[in-house]
Amino acid sequence: MKFIKDHIMFILPLVAILLGIEFFLVFDRMTASYEQRLRDGYSMLVVSKEPMTLQELQSINSNIGKSTKIEKNEILKEVSLGQNPQDTQEILNALPNFYIIKLAKYLDTSALDNLEKDLMASKKIKRVETFGNSYSSNYKLFSFIKFILKVFIIFMSVVSLFLVIKQMEVWGYVHRERMQVMEIFGAPIMLRSGILFKVAIVDALISTSIIVLFFLYLKYQLAGISEVDALMNNSELLFQPSDAFILLACAIVIVIISVYIVVFSSREKEA
Amino acid sequence: MANVVIQASDLTLAYNNGKNEIIKNANFSIKKGEFVFITGPSGSGKSTLLKSFYGHIKPTHGSLMVGGLDLAKISNSKLQELRTHMGIVFQDYKLVNEWTVAKNVVLPLMIAGYSIDMQHTQAQRLLRHVKLSEYANMYPYELSGGEQQRVGIARALAKNPMLILADEPTGNLDEYSSNVIWDLMENACQQLETTVVVVTHRIPTVFSLQYRHFIIENKGVYEVH
Numbered sequence A: 001m002k003f004i005k006d007h008i009m010f011i012l013p014l015v016a017i018l019l020g021i022e023f024f025l026v027f028d029r030m031t032a033s034y035e036q037r038l039r040d041g042y043s044m045l046v047v048s049k050e051p052m053t054l055q056e057l058q059s060i061n062s063n064i065g066k067s068t069k070i071e072k073n074e075i076l077k078e079v080s081l082g083q084n085p086q087d088t089q090e091i092l093n094a095l096p097n098f099y100i101i102k103l104a105k106y107l108d109t110s111a112l113d114n115l116e117k118d119l120m121a122s123k124k125i126k127r128v129e130t131f132g133n134s135y136s137s138n139y140k141l142f143s144f145i146k147f148i149l150k151v152f153i154i155f156m157s158v159v160s161l162f163l164v165i166k167q168m169e170v171w172g173y174v175h176r177e178r179m180q181v182m183e184i185f186g187a188p189i190m191l192r193s194g195i196l197f198k199v200a201i202v203d204a205l206i207s208t209s210i211i212v213l214f215f216l217y218l219k220y221q222l223a224g225i226s227e228v229d230a231l232m233n234n235s236e237l238l239f240q241p242s243d244a245f246i247l248l249a250c251a252i253v254i255v256i257i258s259v260y261i262v263v264f265s266s267r268e269k270e271a
Numbered sequence B: 001m002a003n004v005v006i007q008a009s010d011l012t013l014a015y016n017n018g019k020n021e022i023i024k025n026a027n028f029s030i031k032k033g034e035f036v037f038i039t040g041p042s043g044s045g046k047s048t049l050l051k052s053f054y055g056h057i058k059p060t061h062g063s064l065m066v067g068g069l070d071l072a073k074i075s076n077s078k079l080q081e082l083r084t085h086m087g088i089v090f091q092d093y094k095l096v097n098e099w100t101v102a103k104n105v106v107l108p109l110m111i112a113g114y115s116i117d118m119q120h121t122q123a124q125r126l127l128r129h130v131k132l133s134e135y136a137n138m139y140p141y142e143l144s145g146g147e148q149q150r151v152g153i154a155r156a157l158a159k160n161p162m163l164i165l166a167d168e169p170t171g172n173l174d175e176y177s178s179n180v181i182w183d184l185m186e187n188a189c190q191q192l193e194t195t196v197v198v199v200t201h202r203i204p205t206v207f208s209l210q211y212r213h214f215i216i217e218n219k220g221v222y223e224v225h
Ligand SMILES: Nc1ncnc2c1ncn2[C@@H]1O[C@H](COP(=O)(O)OP(=O)(O)OP(=O)(O)O)[C@@H](O)[C@H]1O
Pocket: A271, B015, B016, B020, B022, B040, B041, B042, B043, B044, B045, B046, B047, B048, B049, B201
């Protein structure tokens, strides 16, 4: 019974830390995908006198990721219905070049303004028109939530880490006598702390499994019935197989550090 | 010289970073196969001296050679290795309560990396030697004090150590149990040529004056003839 209690006291804070890490991973992915959608939905129309290559445009501002030329013929088709071919040719010659520009990465409002200014400053460019939802208001809220979440996760992790070490100290107390007897008989440190390591690694595995199972459940069961759009549409972001490895690695690093703290604090003191 | 197991030269032992001197400038040597008693008043430093023999307390001055190694300068790994050639017996037994008697007895063999089979056969041999064969699968807290100390002796003897160090090994035992313990230690000394150093406040009457006897007084270590 005491054995189980000791383990739970260790597993719980470890689970809390892993939960924090997993939340962080999930939120990071959600943010990334949100940014990508914003970026993809955003475009600029650039009108220039002379033809411009992508390189030329990028030399004006490196945040430009892609440019697509709108064929003049396509435009003409729309406007020249019923006109005579000679007029059409004249219009064709008079028409400037149109480019649709996509961004290379997510930009905030001021960077977007700069981009627009840079383009307008070019002598070749006559007009710049932007389309797509406004970046700023949504995104600022999002960034703020992201920041708050980070602070919360770090705070939670620190508190949990203290609990882990606290429990390790209790263990250290329980195991101290045995480890000291073994040390007096010349046992190397790995042998002395072997049992602690075994127990701690088992606990790390248990904690990781709890989180993995919880998030898998969330991904495949809860997200579907939650009726929360953000969850339903992004369920693939909720948990990814690589997360399991990250969590396990974190858990093992935490327990190894904790075990070392116990092992070294229980060494026979040189009086 | 190879016959000398413990050699103290101007040995000084102290607590609190040298401020509290317990033993000062002691000179003595103990040879292979000798049985040595250390006595002295309470608080005179008997346990302190014994702890220095297994490197638990380092000399603050002078040198202390044990098994040819200077404990004043020894590295941790060398000390670890040296300890595997010692058997230490405590007044409070210091058995591991979550281990069976058999497992406690073979701790030195486990440390030396013996196979489980070997450990098992040796456990039987050792427990037979201290007449505790039926207790193999019990736990130390289920044994009487005298029985626990026999387990302690069996553990100390497990790897035929070159040196047995005992601090008041019979301190908590009645006369009958004490005599059993003394017999076992005398046996080890006589049959295996193990060096035995015993700290006690009273030399048992079963021993005649055949053994060496050091007394600690006013920080000095003197031999009684
Ligand atoms: N860890 C320690 N730190 C500081 N002083 C200590 C420590 N251990 C012992 N002492 C002091 O060293 C002196 C000698 O102690 P030690 O335990 O060696 O005596 P002893 O001869 O074994 O006594 P006893 O017969 O009562 O067991 C005592 O005055 C004691 O207070």
